[in-house]
Amino acid sequence: MIRLLRQTPHSPVPGPSPSRRPGEETRWQRWRAQAGPWAGLIALCLVLFLPGMMTLPPFDRDEARFAQASRQMIESGDYIRISFQHEPRNKKPIGIYWAQAASAHLFGGKDAPIGAYRLPSMLAAMAAVLLLFAGLRRQTDPATAFLAASLLAATLLTVVEAHLAKTDASLLACTVGALMALLRAYRPLDGETALPLRYVALFWGALGAAILVKGPVVPMVVGATILALGFSDKAWAWLKRLRPVLGLPLTVLIVAPWTLAILSQPGSGSATAGGNFFVDAIRGDLLPKLVGSQEGHGAPPGFYLALLAVTFFPGTLLLIPAARAAWRERFDPLVRFALAWVLPSWLLFELIPTKLPHYVLPLYPALALLVARFAATAAAESIGHWSARLSQALWALVALVLAAVTVALGLYFDQELNPIALIGAAIFVIGAGLTLRWIWRGSAAHALVTAVTVVALGYGVLLSAVLPASSGFFLSRGLAAMAESLHPGARLAAAGYAEPSLVFLTETTTRLTDAETAAQLLADRQVDLALIGDRDITKFRAAADAAGLTVDALAIERGFNYSKGRWVTVTFFRRAA
Structure with a gap:
């Protein structure tokens, strides 16, 4: 990763070593340049997402409900209707349940452990990271693309959702897929007259998958991004590159089979009747969230902003100066796209009365891009500004809180000290010092790399050895x-x-x-x-x-x-x- 950060878009390729034949040296360099970042991101995701996947018990309440409903599909053989015990679960569409049931079939069917139901979330989080890198690597320099993808992987909210058998990691992957295709349509490569067919398929396919996973959330984010770009640029012609006449049928093809199947379910007037699924989903789940605080999850506007220092950790290290830089550079097409991705949808989420921390996760890839772009180009004086110092102070505070929580878990819930927790706490504390040392030396990129490394190690200890060992918590x-x-x-x-x-x-x-x-x-x-x-x-x-x-x-x-x-x-x- 450090070697990648030292490169610029115009860095010359080193010449062949005199001790090697030119052909051999070139092949190795080509493989390292092309496959190395992908392998690094996959390895990083595994380090972040695998610990605790099988050993953490199911969390209440959403994860346990999703996993149990998927298990009941296997038990009953009914893969159309969704139920928790005898109660219809008419809230979310079928997508995640199919994915979890398919995964569970590979690990013992109805007797599969909770980790089998979490596997789709882990793979979806990995897909989001790789899709972000794939979409950005030709829109910016390799270092920025790699940093953005690494930061998305290490973000606290991403790590949490990758460990939970629910919809949000899958929704993140769908969002990144759709928005990276939209970015390519908005900002085509030099000489590109038409959007490549694979991007057309990615955009409309991701929308279809997103609807099948969580209904209108991703279409809302995509629509808000398009409207923001269209009105700010006063240009709409670029949308033709998405080829809706060709792509929209793909979305319909993905969504229609289950929709028709659930509508055809018998039992008129019963909770399991087909039409009642959509009535219950809209009246009982969607509308209450839009007009009130459903299930006591209400909060005033500003809730997500207040939590950002924690939920976007470790990206908060540079978030405030990155936001200032992004606003100064808002006429740059890539920055403009990221701002259009974040700002309108963030405002909508803040205005909706029902709030849960994970609702804004689909916007975090854009924040990761802005932070990575700043880190890759920041001058030493820009990370010494008072706003940057504020960001660093918040980051250090969260790191210390994570260290304290790692130790306190056993003390509070089990009335004993887990010795391994001391190792985890030391990783967060020492890592925070090393990260800030890079900041003081004026290297934002190296500081961000260190921060990602620290959380990968710290989360690993917390999720594999500390949290699963707590009997009082589970x-x-x-x-x-x-x-x-x-x-x-x-x-x-x-x-x-x-x-x-x-x-x-x-x-x-x-x-x-x-x-x-x-x-x-x-x-x-x-x-x-x-x-x-x-x-x-x-x-x-x-x-x-x-x-x-x-x-x-x-x-x-x-x-x-x-x-x-x-x-x-x-x-x-x-x-x-």
Whole structure:
């Protein structure tokens, strides 16, 4: 990577070594120049995305719901309708469920571990990184393209989504694919009169895949980018290069089969009827997010900007000076495109009442481009400006917070110090010092490379050895293991702790219910064990007495329910002998 950074677009190719034949030297140089960056990016992605992929238990609630719904497709053989247990999951289209089910089939089918369901997200995140590099390497110099792709891979939000079996990593890949094709149409290469057919297919194919994954999000980002460019340039003719007459049928071809299949589902008036999927998805999921704070996830405008120092880490090292430089250079076509990608969609996301940190992930590739462009060209004085110092201070603060969190995880959730956590914390602290040393020496590019390396090592320790070792943080894992040890293959009912991860880690038939129903199910011998949270113990015992049921308390598990932000003590009950 360092060698790549030393090159400029016009750097001469070194001559052949006298000890080698010219042909051999040229072939090696050509391979290194062409394949080296690709191999480096793939290796970086593996280092960032693989740790914890198989060892981290499913997270609540979205990941567990997605993975469980995909597993139920395998169990039922129904690959058209989406359900979590007996409830239709009419929220997102089918794309991610098909990808997860296909991956799970490769790793044991319905018995596949959670890592199998995460594999599509990991591959999608890698695809986003490689697509960004592929799209930029002929639009700018190789160092900038490589830095931008590396930064996108190492961004905290990208790493998180690559580890989760949900839609957002796939959506990122679709966004990068569509926007890189749009960039080629907006800024064709010298002598290019028509957009190559592969870019036409990439644009319309990515739109189709994005709709099948998460509905209108990527079309909205693409549309906002096009409108911003069109109105700012007062030019629209370049859009003809996208060849919509040829490309739009490809989008329809991708989306139509499942749409027709779900519309043809029988059961008029039922929740699983075809037309009801779209009614529920729009009325029950999309519109509530647009007009109110759905499921308590509301926040005022400025929410995403306030979180940017953390979610875009380590790119925040140079983000503020990069933003200043981008505004000064806004008439440069590449910078203009990146700003059109970010600004209008960011404003829309800030105005939508429902907010979650990952919603703005499709805009991060453009931020990565702007930061990489600044890093590759910044003069020493530009990274000494007060705005740059502010950016560096925020970055150092986040690095120290990550170090503290790495150590605090075991202390808080398990009341013990994980020795490996000290290694992770040391990586973040020492790495922060090395990164800032490059800044003080006036080398923004080397500082960014160091920052990416630091987070790759630090995240690796955190995700592979620290977080998976926490029993208090992953209560469902402990409950599933305890249930299996008490009564292998037990039928379960849970009250007072109703997280989807418990269903995924046990059986689809696990009942998430209330205390009274759990007691009745145990009395009727429909379940073998009842798992009752501490706040529901009194209700459960009263219901058991009313049903004439005598119960034995077998074991207790305690852990942190992060979905509700409180500690929970769960007691295992069975019918008395």
